[in-house]
Amino acid sequence: xxxxxxxxxxxxxxxxxxxxxxxxxxxxxxxxxxxxxxxxxxxxxxxxxxxxxxxxxxxxxxxxxxxxxxxxxxxxxxxxxxxxxxxxxxxxxxxxxxxxxxxxxxxxxxxxxxxxxxxxxxxxxxxxxxxxxxxxxxxxxxxxxxxxxxxxxxxxxxxxxxxxxxxxxxxxxxxxxxxxxxxxxxxxxxxxxxxxxxxxxxxxxxxxxxxxxxxxxxxxxxxxxxxxxxxxxxxxxxxxxxxxxxxxxxxxxxxxxxxxxxxxxxxxxxxxxxxxxxxxxxxxxxxxxxxxxxxxxxxxxxxxxxxxxxxxxxxxxxxxxxxxxxxxxxxxxxxxxxxxxxxxxxxxxxxxxxxxxxxxxxxxxxxxxxxxxxxxxxxxxxxxxxxxxxxxxxxxxxxxxxxxxxxxxxxxxxxxxxxxxxxxxxxxxxxxxxxxxxxxxxxxxxxx
Amino acid sequence: xxxxxxxxxxxxxxxxxxxxxxxxxxxxxxxxxxxxxxxxxxxxxxxxxxxxxxxxxxxxxxxxxxxxxxxxxxxxxxxxxxxxxxxxxxxxxxxxxxxxxxxxxxxxxxxxxxxxxxxxxxxxxxxxxxxxxxxxxxxxxxxxxxxxxxxxxxxxxxxxxxxxxxxxxxxxxxxxxxxxxxxxxxxxxxxxxxxxxxxxxxxxxxxxxxxxxxxxxxxxxxxxxxxxxxxxxxxxxxxxxxxxxxxxxxxxxxxxxxx
Numbered sequence: 001x002x003x004x005x006x007x008x009x010x011x012x013x014x015x016x017x018x019x020x021x022x023x024x025x026x027x028x029x030x031x032x033x034x035x036x037x038x039x040x041x042x043x044x045x046x047x048x049x050x051x052x053x054x055x056x057x058x059x060x061x062x063x064x065x066x067x068x069x070x071x072x073x074x075x076x077x078x079x080x081x082x083x084x085x086x087x088x089x090x091x092x093x094x095x096x097x098x099x100x101x102x103x104x105x106x107x108x109x110x111x112x113x114x115x116x117x118x119x120x121x122x123x124x125x126x127x128x129x130x131x132x133x134x135x136x137x138x139x140x141x142x143x144x145x146x147x148x149x150x151x152x153x154x155x156x157x158x159x160x161x162x163x164x165x166x167x168x169x170x171x172x173x174x175x176x177x178x179x180x181x182x183x184x185x186x187x188x189x190x191x192x193x194x195x196x197x198x199x200x201x202x203x204x205x206x207x208x209x210x211x212x213x214x215x216x217x218x219x220x221x222x223x224x225x226x227x228x229x230x231x232x233x234x235x236x237x238x239x240x241x242x243x244x245x246x247x248x249x250x251x252x253x254x255x256x257x258x259x260x261x262x263x264x265x266x267x268x269x270x271x272x273x274x275x276x277x278x279x280x281x282x283x284x285x286x287x288x289x290x291x292x293x294x295x296x297x298x299x300x301x302x303x304x305x306x307x308x309x310x311x312x313x314x315x316x317x318x319x320x321x322x323x324x325x326x327x328x329x330x331x332x333x334x335x336x337x338x339x340x341x342x343x344x345x346x347x348x349x350x351x352x353x354x355x356x357x358x359x360x361x362x363x364x365x366x367x368x369x370x371x372x373x374x375x376x377x378x379x380x381x382x383x384x385x386x387x388x389x390x391x392x393x394x395x396x397x398x399x400x401x402x403x404x405x406x407x408x409x410x411x412x413x414x415x416x417x418x419x420x421x422x423x424x425x426x427x428x429x430x431x432x433x434x435x436x437x438x439x440x441x442x443x444x445x446x447x448x
Numbered sequence: 449x450x451x452x453x454x455x456x457x458x459x460x461x462x463x464x465x466x467x468x469x470x471x472x473x474x475x476x477x478x479x480x481x482x483x484x485x486x487x488x489x490x491x492x493x494x495x496x497x498x499x500x501x502x503x504x505x506x507x508x509x510x511x512x513x514x515x516x517x518x519x520x521x522x523x524x525x526x527x528x529x530x531x532x533x534x535x536x537x538x539x540x541x542x543x544x545x546x547x548x549x550x551x552x553x554x555x556x557x558x559x560x561x562x563x564x565x566x567x568x569x570x571x572x573x574x575x576x577x578x579x580x581x582x583x584x585x586x587x588x589x590x591x592x593x594x595x596x597x598x599x600x601x602x603x604x605x606x607x608x609x610x611x612x613x614x615x616x617x618x619x620x621x622x623x624x625x626x627x628x629x630x631x632x633x634x635x636x637x638x639x640x641x642x643x644x645x646x647x648x649x650x651x652x653x654x655x656x657x658x659x660x661x662x663x664x665x666x667x668x669x670x671x672x673x674x675x676x677x678x679x680x681x682x683x684x685x686x687x688x689x690x691x692x693x694x695x696x697x698x699x700x701x702x703x704x705x706x707x
Contacts, residue, residue: 404549
């Protein structure tokens with residue numbers, strides 16, 4: 001108990017420091033938002049496994065580490081170089097990337113020359129202070145990602161000192177994907193990073209975003225990221241979230257999207273890294289004709305733990321949601337999938353589909369999967385399903401009868417299992433990276 | 449090449465093969481026929497090494513070696529090939545990648561140099577002619593979205609690439625229309641030579657119009673009930689399997705439990 005009290009002390013101290021540093025600089029509404037988020041975090045504390053939403057994911061290890069919250073301090077001796085940024089980046093987004101070191105935006109490490117004029121991609125704190133965007137941000141920030149319901153969202157809202165504000169104006173299409181490139185740098189040991197992103201896609205805008213989380217060391221650190229997305233009528237957004245944190249890292253993330261009429265949001269979330277990762281993704285369809293695809297792939301081994309909680313909320317008629325999450329588990333790893341689909345009163349002609357499939361490569365790996373469907377409308381088409389299995393004997397036998405060794409046969413089939421998600425990815429370098437990562441993970445080689 | 453002696457095999461404790469004796473020499477084509485449940489597909493799977501089939505008695509010698517001690521992949525690298533009745537789909541792995549992988553596994557086993565993708569591409573182009581498959585099949589995932597006929601042709605393409613010494617075709621004719629049957633059979637005939645042997649497992653005589661066997665063995669109740677030349681298949685076509693099974697039952701060699 002004393003440990004937890006001490007930890008909350010660390011975050012409170014960081015909060016006070018941040019308040020002092022930003023005193024007078026910030027809009028009053030933003031200072032109040034932070035304060036009430038900090039109050040909420042203090043009330044909630046870190047979640048415990050007694051709470052239904054955290055039943056299978058124990059975050060006590062996070063509260064036990066003496067993390068150093070990074071609240072905007074800028075250390076000049078950073079080890080992160082432009083070469084590292086390139087190495088961890090995606091060629092399609094070389095001229096359209098925002099680079100964050102330990103959650104803090106470093107404009108000098110990125111480039112935005114590839115963005116069309118009119119597109120805004122700036123530091124969130126600066127945008128709040130800018131009278132052109134202040135009111136717009138006030139209208140949308142912390143609206144869809146509710147800090148009252150989630151202690152980590154509260155902590156992010158209170159402590160986020162940097163991040164990004166992106167505005168894609170009406171009718172504008174981004175040719176290149178915009179990359180939110182989060183890199184952990186051991187220059188700040190045991191860093192706790194709180195990046196915050198708000199993306200507004202105006203009417204009929206089109207964009208692809210990549211949100212990647214990686215590290216240049218194998219250090220223990222803590223990422224607590226919140227990304228809020230607002231799509232206006234007819235807007236389209238493809239969102240790739242690639243989590244490749246270090247093996248000792250903790251990754252807690254929230255993605256929250258509000259969809260306008262006839263807008264379309266496609267999210268693909270890939271989880272490879274971190275000793276413990278949790279992703280809460282919520283899509284609210286509060287306007288008619290919205291459509292979303294919420295796909296994911298988690299590949300874990302050793303003692304890794306990964307948890308996905310998704311909420312697809314059909315509030316209005318004629319909305320469509322498709323969800324495919326696949327998981328590959330080896331060693332003693334553990335995965336949690338909790339997918340809720342709500343179909344509210346009057347949300348007629350809803351079409352909702354959800355599938356979660358898991359492949360266990362070891363007898364010690366474990367999956368807790370729980371698809372939930374709550375339907376309060378009567379004219380809807382909804383289906384959901386979950387499966388946990390191992391590689392089939394007949395499949396293995398087929399490959400073996402072609403002279404392929406048992407282990408390689410197993411690996412090829414595992415790779416094939418992941419492909420259903422990877423094949424849908426439209427950014428080539430992400431696809432290539434994931435193909436390679438899956439093959440490396442399973443020690444297979446494949447060329448032709 | 450292959451000597452099967454008093455082979456008994458079970459699945460989940462149920463005996464299926466109850467004493468098979470069969471000798472296959474290089475250059476020969478053998479047809480294994482029989483009604484459903486007679487054990488003909490089981491025989492094919494036992495020879496290929498399916499882990500669900502337990503050999504309870506008997507011996508199988510392949511090129512003088514104990515076949516039953518070899519793992520399925522080892523058998524394949526030693527030159528045994530089985531074309532599946534229901535080929536498996538392997539998403540994400542292209543036909544070309546898969547074939548090159550299998551081909552190189554065999555080369556390595558034989559102590560030969562592996563082929564790089566370009567060298568292999570030429571070889572594949574040549575072999576694909578055997579089953580009239582065009583290049584588009586090579587970049588598609590193995591069997592994924594293939595029609596029934598395409599899957600069977602793909603099996604014979606694999607055979608063409610791997611050049612087995614003993615090819616076992618399990619119901620390769622099932623579900624094929626007449627054009628696909630002609631292509632598949634033509635491929636097998638092209639690949640057959642005096643150094644290899646082919647075993648055709650089939651329910652129907654139709655395939656044997658295209659691939660003419662030297663010997664026909666009819667299974668009933670897990671045993672070989674009758675053997676003969678290609679004319680035996682024609683006789684079966686005319687009289688049906690009841691003729692064999694009832695005569696076996698009458699002769700008292702224990703096929704009375706055939707269903």
